[in-house]
Amino acid sequence: MDAKDKVKVDIKRSIQQSADDISKTIRSLFASRGIFALNMISSPGSGKTTLIEALLSRYEGKGNVAVIEGDIETEIDADRIRRHGVNVWQINTRSSCHIQPIQLLNAMEQMDLSDTRLLIVENVGNLVCPAETSLGEDKRIVLLSVTEGDEKPLKYPLIFKTSDILVITKTDLLPYVRFNVESVRQAAKVANPKIEIFELSATTGEGMPAFLDRIESFGAAKRPVS
Secondary structure (H helix, E strand, C coil): CCHHHHHHHHHHHHHHHHHHHHHHHHHHHHHHHCCEEEEEECCCCCCHHHHHHHHHHHHCCCCEEEEEEEECCCCHHHHHHHCCCCEEEEEECCCCCCCCHHHHHHHHHHCCCCCEEEEEEECCCCCCHHHHCCCCCCEEEEEEECCCCCCHHHHCHHHHHCCCEEEEECHHHHHHCCCCHHHHHHHHHHHCCCCEEEECCCCCCCCHHHHHHHHHHHHHCCCCCC
């Protein structure tokens, strides 16, 4: 390794260390405020925003919910979530393929999260970059729609290895696509034996209650530090 390459490695390591430190700060803030935080990751169009809307419906009247939307450009998803009357903040990452911890921390500092009990972060649509960076979340959820192909856990194992929950979405389309649910389950479990897997359809509602119950149970287990 020549001097130039060593400098590049040292810079990358320094940046990553800084991101890790900020993530730890965010995690401490979540813990001290009793905020249960979800980091939702998937390819574009897998159903993240629709799943967030289902969570908002479940939590209605049960505690304050805030949502941070991440996209390269626009506030399309944020505008959609605002119609539910919840606290929403948009992060446009421009050229970055995922939300950076410092971007999340800056957003949190500008939001009123004093009464928030559930914070949902919809990360930029991508199965690669977001897998490498923690946002201090309590649970990381990866979505995979049946229209994307069943080879994804084999091609992108890191996101499945680092996620707590896998949600297989759009299962109502299974009769019309080539998608082997059991193969996905097996590959995901090889990457991460502890990953919890849910199959659901937002169109029919099948499988949705079990997923929402599980998320609610996670949130109920977290209480503010006295």
